[in-house]
Amino acid sequence: MSGAGGPRPGAEGLSDAASIASRVRSGELRAADVAEQVLGDVESRDAELHCFNLVTGEAMRAAAAEVDRLVATGADPGPLAGVPVALKDNLCTKGVPTTCSSRMLEGWSPPYDATVVRRLVAAGALVVGKTNLDEFAMGSSTENSAFGPTRNPWDTGRVPGGSSGGSAAAVAAGFAALALGSDTGGSIRQPAALCGVVGIKPTYGLVSRYGLVAFASSLDQVGPFATTVADAALLLETIAGHDEMDSTSLGGPVPRLTEALRSGVDGLRVGVVRDFLADASADCVAAVRNGADVLSRAGASVEDVALPELLHGLSAYYLIAPAEASSNLARYDGVRYGLRVDGEDVEQMNARTRAAGFGPEVRRRIMLGTYVLSAGYYDAYYAQAQRVRTLVARAFARAYEHVDVLLAPTAPSVAFPLGAKTEDPLEMYLADLFTIPSNLAGHPAMSVPFALDGQGLPVGVQVLAPALGEVAMLRAGVALESGATPGARGPVRPGAVV
Amino acid sequence: MAVELTVAEVRHVARLARLELSAEESVHVAGQLSAILDHVEAVRALDLEGIPATSHPLELVNVLRADEVRPCLTREEVLGGAPAVEDGRFAVPRILGETP
Amino acid sequence: MSGSPVAAAGDDRLAGWETVVGLEVHCELATATKLFCGCPNRFGAAPNTQVCPVCLGLPGSLPVLNRRAVELAVRVGRALHCTIRPSTFHRKNYFYPDMPKDFQISQYDEPIDVDGYLELPSGRRIGIERAHIEEDTGKTAHLGGGGRIHGADRSLVDYNRAGVPLVEIVSRPDMRGADEARAYVAELRAILVASGVSDGRMEEGSLRVDANVSVRPIGAERFGTRCEVKNLNSLRSLGRAVEHEAARQVALIETGERVVQQTRHWDEVEGRTSAMRSKEEANDYRYFPEPDLVPLAPDEAFVEAAAAGLPLMPADRRARLAALVPHEADGLLPASTADQVATTVDLGLDDLVVAAMACGADARLALARTANEAAQTPEAARRLDPQAFARLVELEASGSLSATQAKAVLAELLAGGGEPEEIARRLGYEALGSGALVDALDAVVAAHPAEWARYLAGEDKVAQLLTGQVMKATKGRANGKAVAAALAARRG
Numbered sequence A: 001m002s003g004a005g006g007p008r009p010g011a012e013g014l015s016d017a018a019s020i021a022s023r024v025r026s027g028e029l030r031a032a033d034v035a036e037q038v039l040g041d042v043e044s045r046d047a048e049l050h051c052f053n054l055v056t057g058e059a060m061r062a063a064a065a066e067v068d069r070l071v072a073t074g075a076d077p078g079p080l081a082g083v084p085v086a087l088k089d090n091l092c093t094k095g096v097p098t099t100c101s102s103r104m105l106e107g108w109s110p111p112y113d114a115t116v117v118r119r120l121v122a123a124g125a126l127v128v129g130k131t132n133l134d135e136f137a138m139g140s141s142t143e144n145s146a147f148g149p150t151r152n153p154w155d156t157g158r159v160p161g162g163s164s165g166g167s168a169a170a171v172a173a174g175f176a177a178l179a180l181g182s183d184t185g186g187s188i189r190q191p192a193a194l195c196g197v198v199g200i201k202p203t204y205g206l207v208s209r210y211g212l213v214a215f216a217s218s219l220d221q222v223g224p225f226a227t228t229v230a231d232a233a234l235l236l237e238t239i240a241g242h243d244e245m246d247s248t249s250l251g252g253p254v255p256r257l258t259e260a261l262r263s264g265v266d267g268l269r270v271g272v273v274r275d276f277l278a279d280a281s282a283d284c285v286a287a288v289r290n291g292a293d294v295l296s297r298a299g300a301s302v303e304d305v306a307l308p309e310l311l312h313g314l315s316a317y318y319l320i321a322p323a324e325a326s327s328n329l330a331r332y333d334g335v336r337y338g339l340r341v342d343g344e345d346v347e348q349m350n351a352r353t354r355a356a357g358f359g360p361e362v363r364r365r366i367m368l369g370t371y372v373l374s375a376g377y378y379d380a381y382y383a384q385a386q387r388v389r390t391l392v393a394r395a396f397a398r399a400y401e402h403v404d405v406l407l408a409p410t411a412p413s414v415a416f417p418l419g420a421k422t423e424d425p426l427e428m429y430l431a432d433l434f435t436i437p438s439n440l441a442g443h444p445a446m447s448v449p450f451a452l453d454g455q456g457l458p459v460g461v462q463v464l465a466p467a468l469g470e471v472a473m474l475r476a477g478v479a480l481e482s483g484a485t486p487g488a489r490g491p492v493r494p495g496a497v498v
Numbered sequence B: 001m002a003v004e005l006t007v008a009e010v011r012h013v014a015r016l017a018r019l020e021l022s023a024e025e026s027v028h029v030a031g032q033l034s035a036i037l038d039h040v041e042a043v044r045a046l047d048l049e050g051i052p053a054t055s056h057p058l059e060l061v062n063v064l065r066a067d068e069v070r071p072c073l074t075r076e077e078v079l080g081g082a083p084a085v086e087d088g089r090f091a092v093p094r095i096l097g098e099t100p
Numbered sequence C: 001m002s003g004s005p006v007a008a009a010g011d012d013r014l015a016g017w018e019t020v021v022g023l024e025v026h027c028e029l030a031t032a033t034k035l036f037c038g039c040p041n042r043f044g045a046a047p048n049t050q051v052c053p054v055c056l057g058l059p060g061s062l063p064v065l066n067r068r069a070v071e072l073a074v075r076v077g078r079a080l081h082c083t084i085r086p087s088t089f090h091r092k093n094y095f096y097p098d099m100p101k102d103f104q105i106s107q108y109d110e111p112i113d114v115d116g117y118l119e120l121p122s123g124r125r126i127g128i129e130r131a132h133i134e135e136d137t138g139k140t141a142h143l144g145g146g147g148r149i150h151g152a153d154r155s156l157v158d159y160n161r162a163g164v165p166l167v168e169i170v171s172r173p174d175m176r177g178a179d180e181a182r183a184y185v186a187e188l189r190a191i192l193v194a195s196g197v198s199d200g201r202m203e204e205g206s207l208r209v210d211a212n213v214s215v216r217p218i219g220a221e222r223f224g225t226r227c228e229v230k231n232l233n234s235l236r237s238l239g240r241a242v243e244h245e246a247a248r249q250v251a252l253i254e255t256g257e258r259v260v261q262q263t264r265h266w267d268e269v270e271g272r273t274s275a276m277r278s279k280e281e282a283n284d285y286r287y288f289p290e291p292d293l294v295p296l297a298p299d300e301a302f303v304e305a306a307a308a309g310l311p312l313m314p315a316d317r318r319a320r321l322a323a324l325v326p327h328e329a330d331g332l333l334p335a336s337t338a339d340q341v342a343t344t345v346d347l348g349l350d351d352l353v354v355a356a357m358a359c360g361a362d363a364r365l366a367l368a369r370t371a372n373e374a375a376q377t378p379e380a381a382r383r384l385d386p387q388a389f390a391r392l393v394e395l396e397a398s399g400s401l402s403a404t405q406a407k408a409v410l411a412e413l414l415a416g417g418g419e420p421e422e423i424a425r426r427l428g429y430e431a432l433g434s435g436a437l438v439d440a441l442d443a444v445v446a447a448h449p450a451e452w453a454r455y456l457a458g459e460d461k462v463a464q465l466l467t468g469q470v471m472k473a474t475k476g477r478a479n480g481k482a483v484a485a486a487l488a489a490r491r492g
């Protein structure tokens, strides 16, 4: 293990990605052995956790063999050679089922790979499998999966957060050194916080969305999970960069993220989002305050900033995201792929298929989105929400005139018990209160595991930065990591040492 | 100002969204959607006169690709996931009403 | 609306009523690939062989806009005198099995081309409200109902056409009657073909026309309630459908009923329009900005490069040609000449006429021979050597050849080329050359001294007799006008 604040004393999981890759590349460690260890571990422990919808063991073994062959022949096996990585099951994998944890797509295999998957494979990573999520990424607990919930490795009676709960839990459980998730309103950062791992939502457009099954297109971003900030940066560097298949993909060079890790925070200007503290639990607030102290001691300047507009973000989000989703999910109509429930005519077939294929939360959001876009309501709801988006962006711009990064709680609380919020959608939506503004603005943000609450559950601190401010964000993230409570981050349970 | 969605509105929206909904579900959904809309009412009430709408977080324009042919999928890939295929095409039940 | 009375007469004969037409023309752009993906834009391939994740709307796929399609849309805008402006894409949401994503990406409130016009051969200008870029749908075949949608028990969908780039060109309601609607589409088609935007093949669906038709009493200011008639895939269907629909509306109003705004389907076989099953939510398309595409803001350099090489449009060519022929005292062209100008331009023969004039040919005669004779075989006419054609026109203008003879020589020229003088000689028309004519005239004067004396004395009607004698002597090969001219010249 590298970096300060390593795993809880006694916990022995998979080592970090950078170490695995360097040992595999040097020939000291065989990728095939990594694969066997991971597959054995998943086999024995994932029945309880249900991180994975599908484990692609044979493909993983084949990829490992190829990495070992390249190493043996002296060829470059890639920067992530032999590193086990888990993919959220809303990333398309050619010939491998991609379900979005929905009955609608059960059994469907895309005929193409997502760009991020291609880049990972090209980098020598070993794909372990497809991880569980809230159906079509709609949720904050991974309980909205058609295939059953994922359990939090820290306490199996609790949720891992969501919607990328399977990916977060897979890394926390030590099943994969790295994982990819998607973040539309906090779906990487919130589960990262609840599972004690690092999670990054990159600047909108930094990572290709081609092959990410769309939820809300103007908000979705693919991003990394890892146990260390350095690993998360390494993974982000691997998947980032222009993709001609995505019109919203940024051009220009990818910031040298891994180099940022050594720069320290001396002179970094940090703002604490005061408005968020009232709605967070005492442990979460304390983590932010302590985090600010850590940064201050490391040379950063810290001040409180008032950004009350950000609190409107949640409402705007719950108009914009369902609206886009209602359109993005129209294509699941029983005609071309996935589920079909027969009907007398095509309209009835469509309606029956969609009623049967989508779970309650997805149906609810489709209805909400359809309503707010429908005749007579567009201006009052959708257009108004888009104006709030401007308001949020302006508030951020105001703050970033004075500070380089912002600090905030990632989530209002630690992992909550399974079933605690499933009856009340609004209650569940509040879990994303602090993460949503970054999506609305298209800005990067990350969650860093920082503390443990009284029950020993992890607490994350969120670092927010302006568009393409990943370098400053990572500098703060590394500093927080090195000042974190020992044992506050995964992996949380012993596995065999690689 | 509580938002109250009527069951008739819910049924209309369900029709637009192609979601079959029982009478019972319509009532239930009307309640849930009303609660959510109630929650966002504060945003609806904000005076944002003169604030432009942001439909996109990026300021990119003119993203264009060259008019060059790329490989297509094979027919097997195209039709492989289809619930019903006939004669190389996707089969659907009869269509009532014309294309809009 | 079965059972409603339908007048038999066409709209132009609907006494007291004026038919108002606005047209929406969907034009497939002549690109190599589709609008948002690299699949070939090709007609006639085996079903579902020209598709990829993007145009099949597979989960996770994203659109990327085809540069050429934008360039062609710019050309459309230029050719139709539109303002070319920054534009955005929206999603038009509705469920239909021929739409892979169950929404269509289209330009909505910010189209690329706005506020233009198209000038008809009649000189009337038809306003163009907008032209916008959008994607085409797939194709649906209906089985078990004689190929018709009604009564079919299932349908089969082919997505090869899904995502093919279209521009939808929306006119203002400026046309009056079926003939003008047809003229508009013919003119638009010519413009699109000339601009390199479209192959113009209506029978392959490259151009598809929807007509908004209403009627109003002649002299009325206000428009009547309109109906949109769909499925007009030839000029003939368009004309028939507009006439039928106008007559139907007039009949409704005259029997005290009301025209209901609706979409109607043209049945080519039945020769009538019928109401489409309209759903109450049919028009709730829930447009919103397409988040997967960024705005289009073509700068001047882009627009100029895209519009580069646009040839003269038909209206400009008609104007160029018309300017070369003599006008009436009132400054107008005679109607017959205007028709000849239109025909000549329509067939792409205006360059021939202009070139012949440059070689010194008489303008009106060159135009007439082109529009009336050469137009019969336009392919051959486009290959004609303008110099040879100019000399032929001059032989006729000078009286060396009669009109009949000139047409015969032209036919030979069109069939095989060559020199007009030589063809005339081969056809025996060289007898009419001045030497032969003078010889014949000498002989006739010598044989009819009394008549010649009366002619010399000023008795003009004798000229007819003398001419007849010359014709007889030349076995009918003489040019009557030339003989008359020669007689007059000899009298002095």
Ligand SMILES: [Mg+2]
Residues within 6 Å of the ligand: C106, C134, C168
């Ligand atoms: Mg259209």
Ligand SMILES: [Zn+2]
Residues within 6 Å of the ligand: C034, C037, C038, C039, C050, C051, C052, C053, C054, C055, C056, C163
């Ligand atoms: Zn395609």
